[in-house]
Amino acid sequence: xxxxxxxxxxxxxxxxxxxxxxxxxxxxxxxxxxxxxxxxxxxxxxxxxxxxxxxxxxxxxxxxxxxxxxxxxxxxxxxxxxxxxxxxxxxxxxxxxxxxxxxxxxxxxxxxxxxxxxxxxxxxxxxxxxxxxxxxxxxxxxxxxxxxxxxxxxxxxxxxxxxxxxxxxxxxxxxxxxxxxxxxxxxxxxxxxxxxxxxxxxxxxxxxxxxxxxxxxxxxxxxxxxxxxxxxxxxxxxxxxxxxxxxxxxxxxxxxxxxxxxxxxxxxxxxxxxxxxxxxxxxxxxxxxxxxxxxxxxxxxxxxxxxxxxxxxxxxxxxxxxxxxxxxxxxxxxxxxxxxxxxxxxxxxxxxxxxxxxxxxxxxxxxxxxxxxxxxxxxxxxxxxxxxxxxxxxxxxxxxxxxxxxxxxxxxxxxxxxxxxxxxxxxxxxxxxxxxxxxxxxxxxxxxxxxxxxxxxxxxxxxxxxxxxxxxxxxxxxxxxxxxxxxxxxxxxxxxxxxxxxxxxxxxxxxxxxxxxxxxxxxxxxxxxxxxxxxxxxxxxxxxxxxxxxxxxxxxxxxxxxxxxxxxxxxxxxxxxxxxxxxxxxxxxxxxxxxxxxxxxxxxxxxxxxxxxxxxxxxxxxxxxxxxxxxxxxxxxxxxxxxxxxxxxxxxxxxxxxxxxxxxxxxxxxxxxxxxxxxxxxxxxxxxxxxxxxxxxxxxxxxxx
Ligand SMILES: Cc1cc2nc3c(=O)[nH]c(=O)nc-3n(C[C@H](O)[C@H](O)[C@H](O)COP(=O)(O)OP(=O)(O)OC[C@H]3O[C@@H](n4cnc5c(N)ncnc54)[C@H](O)[C@@H]3O)c2cc1C
Numbered sequence: 058x059x060x061x062x063x064x065x066x067x068x069x070x071x072x073x074x075x076x077x078x079x080x081x082x083x084x085x086x087x088x089x090x091x092x093x094x095x096x097x098x099x100x101x102x103x104x105x106x107x108x109x110x111x112x113x114x115x116x117x118x119x120x121x122x123x124x125x126x127x128x129x130x131x132x133x134x135x136x137x138x139x140x141x142x143x144x145x146x147x148x149x150x151x152x153x154x155x156x157x158x159x160x161x162x163x164x165x166x167x168x169x170x171x172x173x174x175x176x177x178x179x180x181x182x183x184x185x186x187x188x189x190x191x192x193x194x195x196x197x198x199x200x201x202x203x204x205x206x207x208x209x210x211x212x213x214x215x216x217x218x219x220x221x222x223x224x225x226x227x228x229x230x231x232x233x234x235x236x237x238x239x240x241x242x243x244x245x246x247x248x249x250x251x252x253x254x255x256x257x258x259x260x261x262x263x264x265x266x267x268x269x270x271x272x273x274x275x276x277x278x279x280x281x282x283x284x285x286x287x288x289x290x291x292x293x294x295x296x297x298x299x300x301x302x303x304x305x306x307x308x309x310x311x312x313x314x315x316x317x318x319x320x321x322x323x324x325x326x327x328x329x330x331x332x333x334x335x336x337x338x339x340x341x342x343x344x345x346x347x348x349x350x351x352x353x354x355x356x357x358x359x360x361x362x363x364x365x366x367x368x369x370x371x372x373x374x375x376x377x378x379x380x381x382x383x384x385x386x387x388x389x390x391x392x393x394x395x396x397x398x399x400x401x402x403x404x405x406x407x408x409x410x411x412x413x414x415x416x417x418x419x420x421x422x423x424x425x426x427x428x429x430x431x432x433x434x435x436x437x438x439x440x441x442x443x444x445x446x447x448x449x450x451x452x453x454x455x456x457x458x459x460x461x462x463x464x465x466x467x468x469x470x471x472x473x474x475x476x477x478x479x480x481x482x483x484x485x486x487x488x489x490x491x492x493x494x495x496x497x498x499x500x501x502x503x504x505x506x507x508x509x510x511x512x513x514x515x516x517x518x519x520x521x522x523x524x525x526x527x528x529x530x531x532x533x534x535x536x537x538x539x540x541x542x543x544x545x546x547x548x549x550x551x552x553x554x555x556x557x558x559x560x561x562x563x564x565x566x567x568x569x570x571x572x573x574x575x576x577x578x579x580x581x582x583x584x585x586x587x588x589x590x591x592x593x594x595x596x597x598x599x600x601x602x603x604x605x606x607x608x609x610x611x612x613x614x615x616x617x618x619x620x621x622x623x624x625x626x627x628x629x630x631x632x633x634x635x636x637x638x639x640x641x642x643x644x645x646x647x648x649x650x651x652x653x654x655x656x657x658x659x660x661x662x663x664x665x666x667x668x669x670x671x672x673x674x675x676x677x678x679x680x681x682x683x684x685x686x687x688x689x690x691x692x693x694x695x696x697x698x699x700x701x702x703x704x705x706x707x708x709x710x711x712x713x714x715x716x717x718x719x720x721x722x723x724x725x726x727x728x729x730x731x732x733x734x735x736x737x738x739x740x741x742x743x744x745x746x747x748x749x750x751x752x753x754x755x756x757x758x759x760x761x762x
Pocket of ligand 1 (some may be wrong): 115117118119139186190191194198201322359361364676710721
């Protein structure tokens with residue numbers, strides 16, 4: 058029996074490698090067909106000399122911005138995308154990782170890392186990014202997570218009028234088409250937007266076990282995109298009837314009369330009038346260089362690497378760097394600084410003694426194939442990650458004890474006394490919103506209840522003035538750690554693709570991962586949600602085709618290591634719970650290559666481990682930071698306009714000043730919505746006529762009647 062199993066496993070590996078080869082061919086054929094189609098339709102689809110708006114890049118941010126701008130039928134919108142449209146099979150969720158390192162991936166790679174990624178080829182990390190309609194949203198893991206309100210208060214910290222609900226939550230809702238369990242929770246979800254959000258339909262035995270374990274460890278299981286933003290949930294995903302979904306599908310389906318999408322078009326430069334006003338872009342299409350004008354605005358959505366690259370090639374960037382590579386500086390701005398990423402570790406760190414049904418044998422079985430093609434279900438619809446956890450490692454248990462105790466009748470007064478939590482800004486403000494209790498009577502009733510908390514902070518100021526400091530109801534503090542729970546690891550595909558895609562070195566593969574092939578492994582990835590390490594993106598030279606120099610400077614700040622180590626500690630607690638023990642969960646105690654000199658499972662060992670196995674969770678951001686006029690590190694202002702320019706906007710992950718508490722795609726789509734709304738708003742204000750009094754007395758921005 059064991060012998061037959063091994064033979065079948067080897068056959069599966071063979072089928073898989075042949076499949077990979079065929080799929081690689083399929084990707085190229087689809088790309089060639091798209092180019093051929095462009096040639097055929099060249100005359101038919103000839104671009105106009107000018108459009109009202111030009112959007113550069115049809116990724117997560119750009120596609121939504123373009124869609125929204127085009128809802129104004131009086132405006133014409135041109136979207137220029139470097140990659141092709143892609144084919145049907147690209148959208149099989151399980152095929153996502155196969156697109157990495159293909160021609161629809163920009164195949165970026167970091168420079169060798171000083172403090173991290175030691176177990177990788179040349180100590181560098183591969184950074185896949187989509188070069189295709191849909192952008193990186195077309196090759197990502199489809200997790201939908203919005204982050205925490207505090208994240209956005211931090212983004213807009215100098216904007217006194219900022220309000221989370223109207224400035225952020227409403228835009229998340231606007232962009233969402235929720236078809237999952239929470240579609241009726243209209244306070245937090247909506248069903249009208251361009252981004253489909255579904256419950257993950259296929260999960261292995263691991264998902265219920267993990268959620269059960271989380272409950273045992275006192276984490277609440279709830280909608281992390283709803284009222285509360287810490288706890289655990291089964292993943293919500295951008296999948297529509299079993300297929301990957303990105304808002305770009307609305308663009309690629311059919312050109313709308315006022316919206317044109319031109320693929321295979323690499324924008325090479327933004328042209329500025331008087332070194333100030335963006336009026337056109339230069340591009341390369343089917344071997345020909347040309348340019349097209351924008352009457353009202355140019356929106357850069359080329360992504361966290363593409364956008365700073367394009368700005369620098371256009372003369373907008375740090376003067377010293379541009380001088381070094383022979384580009385004349387038009388506007389001196391800190392473009393390419395502030396690069397940050399959600400760093401993680403822990404691949405294949407846990408082994409199980411039972412199969413989860415997502416190994417090669419199960420995925421390649423005829424049953425799995427037929428399930429996908431007949432009713433869009435089964436393992437081919439897996440998004441990779443099944444369960445998400447958002448954890449505040451400093452006060453989590455404390456918060457939940459409080460939430461539990463809200464059920465106790467005597468606590469109801471505390472609840473009543475509290476302010477609504479939706480508008481709290483930061484930790485500081487949480488402290489301000491303490492429950493103040495000022496009479497003996499109330500004190501007598503509240504104190505016993507408060508003492509039920511594991512760690513209540515009770516401060517007696519005077520006899521009658523006592524402060525009970527607790528977590529805000531349903532709005533816990535910003536989490537610092539995320540868990541992504543994967544029923545697989547690098548070794549799951551026998552070393553055919555995953556290890557090459559992430560760039561594991563041959564030595565590490567042979568001594569650490571290869572021995573695990575055939576064993577069921579899982580990965581609970583601990584992710585540093587608010588990393589302190591910062592890096593840069595710089596140009597190698599002034600050639601658009603050269604790969605930029607990407608340096609995330611991983612783990613240069615000790616805080617990031619500390620959070621990863623806390624994550625590993627917590628993983629061990631999960632392994633010890635009954636639900637995971639029933640699956641035979643065990644920490645992989647094989648020492649990681651390079652860390653042999655340390656005693657296994659000591660802090661020194663784990664620090665070595667995370668510096669060897671430093672993995673990107675593919676969420677880079679921040680290279681064109683948004684900020685207030687007084688913020689000298691900012692590249693764009695709060696209106697998403699590049700500073701010291703006119704009509705030049707950015708709508709992608711590059712503007713994030715800091716990363717949100719979770720996977721970033723939902724936030725990028727929300728940014729796309731906001732940029733379009735802001736541009737529309739400015740257009741309205743600029744064209745609207747109003748009375749002199751409105752301008753001077755009520756300080757309105759409009760033209761005089
Ligand atoms: C493997 C992977 C898994 C991920 N998983 C998740 C996940 O599960 N959940 C999540 O929330 N996030 C995830 N992310 C991150 C998320 O997908 C990205 O942050 C997001 O898609 C970025 O959107 P963007 O608009 O900034 O850029 P992109 O979506 O990358 O769009 C940029 C577009 O611009 C085009 N472009 C670039 N340069 C030019 C040029 N010069 N001319 C013309 N076009 C150009 C590109 O081809 C691309 O289409 C993942 C990322 C990766 C790589």
